[in-house]
Amino acid sequence: MNKQLSVIGVPMDLGQMRRGVDMGPSAIRYAGMVERLEQLQYDIEDLGDIEIPRPEQKMEVKQDNLRNLNEIVEGSRRLAEKVDEVVESKRFPLVLGGDHSIAMGTLAGIAKHYENLGVIWYDAHGDLNTGDSSPSGNIHGMPLAVSLGIGHEKLTGIFGGGPKIKPENIVIVGARSLDEGERVLIEEKGIKVYTMHEVDRMGMTQVMEETMDYLKDRTDGVHLSLDLDGLDPSDAPGVGTPVMGGLSYRESHLAMEMLHQSKMITSAEFVEVNPILDEKNKTASVAVGLMGSLFGESLK
Structure with a gap:
């Protein structure tokens, strides 16, 4: 894995309704991320936080059933430009969220450097909604669909129009809350999904082995x-x-350790840490622990 690592914070909270997730990057840093990764002999360059535009009437503006569309598009564009610069400089981009809408910008910035970018979507949700299928209009439930080129043209056009990834290059791990429109899209596009049913039945070792073999x-x-x-x-x-x-x-640490051993991960983001809803920064500490395993911590 690339030992030159650039950290980008994205204090985005416009893709959903609950306040506080904009403080996620700070919470993750506070939980000792830089120190943890430096101990693993990584060269860490912390690029600070992307500036996110604020709507005049926060959470009230909807366009085509898309909440805060213009601000999210602009924030995602800024993120895509920064990620593009990091990849161009041959460094590993590590993005800290922020809500999951930021993945649109991350993937847009990365995808131009690859012919067949693979994505492991480690999430309870598919994030495959559109403005037409979303019950809420919250864009953090749409980034995977947008990255496939499905959705509002302002979103799919971030940092260059068209699909950023191909459906056959995606694996969703841990899904347990899928809307009907997402189920239809998964079936239609042939997206590989390991729900919690598969994880429980097969075990995380087999799920990750199959995921890595597939990609x-x-x-x-x-x-x-x-x-x-x-x-x-x-x-x-x-x-x-x-x-x-x-x-x-424990399952998640195992998954991260296996991904490290595979040497196949070329970029990563950790999202949806909300310290206001947390218990003594526990979730940010979990995120940092998982980063440790992804980047090579081991008991051996």
């Missing part, structure tokens, strides 16, 4: 998009949309 020959880079609500709320309480029955802390 290794069809992709030239793999992005990890890890939403902390993929974990069970007992392990990660500080998230905006908790869903019971999630992945355990």
Whole structure:
């Protein structure tokens, strides 16, 4: 794995309704992320936080059933430009959220550097909604669809129009809350999904082995998009949309350790840490612990 690592904070809270997730990057840094990764001999360049535009009437502006569309598009564009610069400089981009809408900008900035970018979407949700299918209009439930080129043209046009990724290059891990429109899209596009049913039945080792085998020959880079609500709320309480029955802390560490051993991850983001909803910064500390495993911490 690339030992030159650039950190980008994205204090975005416009993609959903619950306040506080904009403080996620600060909470993750406060939990000792830089020190943890420096101990693993990484060269850390912290680029600070992207400036996110604020709507005049926060959370009230809807356009085509899309909340805060223009501000999210602009914030995502700024993020895409910064991620593009990091990849161009041959460094590993590590993005800190912020709500999961930021993945649109992250993937837009990364995708131009790969022919077949793979994505591991570690999340309780599919994030495959559009303005037409979304019950809420919250854009943090749409970034995977947008990255496939599906959705409002302002979103799909971020940092260059068209799809950023291909459906056959995606694996969703840990899904347990999918809307009907998302189920239809998964079936229609043939997206590979490991729900909690598969994780429980097969075990995390087999799920990750199959995920890595599936992606290794069809992709030239793999992005990890890890939403902390993929974990069970007992392990990660500080998230905006908790869903019971999630992945355990131990399962998640195993997954990250296996990804490190595979040497296939070329970029990553950790999103939806909300310190206002958290217990003594527990969720940010979990995020940092998982980063430790992803970047090579081991008991051996």
